[in-house]
Amino acid sequence: MARRIVWGALIAGILGVTAFTLPSYFLYILSLAGIWAIAVIGLDLLTGVAGQISIGHAGFMAIGAYAVALLSLHLEAPFWLALPAAGLLNALIGLALGLPALRLSGPYLAIATLGFGVAVVEILRRWEPVTGGFMGLKVPPPALGPWSLRSDAAQYLLIGILLVFLAGIALRLIRSPFGRAWIALRDREAAAQAAGISRARYRTLAFAVSAFYAGVAGGLLAYRVGRVDPDGLTLMHSIFLVSALIVGGLASVPGAILGAVSLTVLFYLLSGLGTALGWRTEVGDVRNVLYGAALILTAMFLPGGLWRLPMYVRGRRWIPVPSRAPAGEEGWERPMVSVPQIRLRSTGGGRLEVVEVSKRFGGLQALDRVSFTVEPGEIVGLIGPNGAGKTTMLNLISRFYDPDAGAIRFEGHDLLRRRPHEIVRLGIARTFQNVEIFPALTVRENLLVGQHPQTRAGLIAVAAGWPSVRREEARLRERAEEVLEWLGLSALADRPAGSLAFGQRKWVELGRALVAQPRLLLLDEPAAGLHPAERQALQALLRGIREALGCSILLIEHDMNLVMGLCDRIVVLNFGRVIAQGTPAEVAENPLVIEAYLGERREEDAQPTALRSGEGRA
Incomplete structure (x- = not known):
């Protein structure tokens, strides 16, 4: 104040x-x-x-x-x-x-x-x-x-x-x-x-x-x-607005003001200069040329606009969307997986039912009459070779795709009647195969986005700065801080998410899903790209999530050690069809699974051992 x-x-x-x-x-x-x-x-x-x-x-x-x-x-x-x-x-x-x-x-x-x-x-x-x-x-x-x-x-x-x-x-x-x-x-x-x-x-x-x-x-x-x-x-004034925005600096309110003031003052200076020099051409013609030159020079040498000029003076380069290049591990702690540290409300698990679902992309049959269930509080692995249709299945559940046939229900709700943004309100949160964080937001803000369904403040209330808006924002930040601490990300909370190393981004994406307090968590290859120590921490973390929140988990993963050691049941896809379902031990002994993973059967006794030990890769 x-x-x-x-x-x-x-x-x-x-x-x-x-x-x-x-x-x-x-x-x-x-x-x-x-x-x-x-x-x-x-x-x-x-x-x-x-x-x-x-x-x-x-x-x-x-x-x-x-x-x-x-x-x-x-x-x-x-x-x-x-x-x-x-x-x-x-x-x-x-x-x-x-x-x-x-x-x-x-x-x-x-x-x-x-x-x-x-x-x-x-x-x-x-x-x-x-x-x-x-x-x-x-x-x-x-x-x-x-x-x-x-x-x-x-x-x-x-x-x-x-x-x-x-x-x-x-x-x-x-x-x-x-x-x-x-x-x-x-x-x-x-x-x-x-x-x-x-x-x-x-x-x-x-x-x-x-x-x-x-x-x-x-x-x-x-x-x-x-x-x-x-x-x-007219159109020229629209171009002036765009020019002022780019020259001043995109996504910056002070930059917008600076760009507008700079170009407006430049316009009148040019008008006076043209009169003093006795130019016969229209001042507007010269102005437009200089506007164009200003845009080109800004794009080439100052992409962040005038507002970010001090950053260049200090030798720092502004990037509109933070770089994807991995950063160092400063401030990075391994996740803490002690269950009592989670103070999020236990939501309990929800039942997912997939019935005879089919999906075709042109001439490719991605899924063919796929049926399985995820029971409350259960961890189910969805595995199979590359191209088996696993991510397609998650995208159907998340409503990014429409199936050609079949039904998908969660706790009695027909998911096919819902739009993508409504799925999380039913208690379904997810991560993505390619890490999908918001790079221009900080780590904390990424987790605040994960709580978006819990926000109630309207546009007028936010614009007016009502006390209820501040109280709600404080509550959301408190919940985000709890999850950040639990995941060992507290030291990185104020860093742009796009500047983090790959493993750190994985935890941020998982944290964004957790703050939604899901009843069903959809994880698409959460261990991909992680170091062995991070994979072990992930396995313990997922067990802790299930124990603390009681939520169900549907997991796509290629690391068979993690799948066999974590999942209660496994569903195996191959060429869009379910070829096996059951406990890890039952799936490891299934001849169709062995053939799908290891090719034609050669040594009957050796192949089940390979799957059980985690040597097979989906």
Whole structure:
């Protein structure tokens, strides 16, 4: 709290001093820079944080500008009502645009948003009875009660205060479950959905929040300039927003502000320089060339943007998504597997039933009438040679694939009626064959994402910083710390997960599944890539999980020592079919299993011994 008071006093002092000391022309430039900064912050939430590209954001600003103009002229709406109304109108339009955009990504989404921005300008030009066509509309100056904010200093202070306020809300959102959900979907969509994050909900919310910021910025621009017209916010302004975001720094609220202020000031400096030099060409032409050069130079030499320039000065290189290169083992402890240390609530195991499930990919029959069960509290191994269909089975249970035939039920729930993000709410958590952590989040934040289904705070509550939100965040962090301590990851809690060594990432992914307090844990090759000592710790850890939480475990693994020593029952797949089920001893003696693992039978007595000893590899 004291830190916030200090920052608030410092910002208020800067705004007050500059408002009463700078000439009106400079206040006008800084006012415009603040307006563009608000719009760039909104774009950063959508593109930098949520990973959805938009190059038509000036369209949202135009809608906000005309909404303010029409509300002020025809309904005589006061400033304090017209501006938020313009933002909310844009949020609704952002929701509507976000729904069809769910089917698009990358360049296709960029083209779709480009079309939106161009369409808005054309509608404003043609809808003359409402928008005034090419002539546009005049906008009265803003007023707060009896005080008219006509002076440059007054409007500068108003815009500065709103910029600080909206930047604070953006920071609050990024550090909340909403921000973590956006980043998780951006970096690892499948893992995010497995953690309970709805792709449709959070991506449309990102569009709505971003559009709200753009609408407020457009409304402020209308008030500051005093009029609106269709050519005031065009494709070139959308490009300016993207340029400011990249130059300032993606996924950074201070970077968004710095980029907007830098390019706005550059624009007016170039305008004055062009006049002084007597350039006959349009200043905008030169500006666009320099904008392009700035983007190229930033991408080549400063990919983190201006905001991260101090890192380069100190000799550190910023990477948008942390490197996958293994880091050292500093701070790494072997997992502690003493069961009493777990204070998570015992959930008990759930019963999984797979009935006659088949799945075909083109000409490949991945699964053919597969049936098996996992009983409450049971550890079942799902093994077989490479390509047997094991991971496909887990993806069907997790609802990333739809089966061609059959049924999958968990505790009486028909999983085929559920979407991927709903599975964890039933008590099913999973890890992935290729480690799926969120590299841009810290280790602790990865485990907070794993608790996403337990979050209850709404968007407005988070933005307002209600006490209930802080209490919920503290509860989630406490649970994350318990699991981090149990896994020996406490010393790494604040490190980016993408900077960890491979074995450490495995534990982080397992921890993310554990904090969901599952009744069924799906593990896809958890021992792959681990050292022998780590594999032994994993075996003890999984036993401890079963004893402490009582949850069922369905395990895919190639390490036969681990499978034979850990599992209560084993299901063996070969070419998509179940060829054996039973206890480890029964499976080790099964002739079909021996043939699948070791090829044609040569020495009848030696082959079962090989499987029992763990020499066979799935």
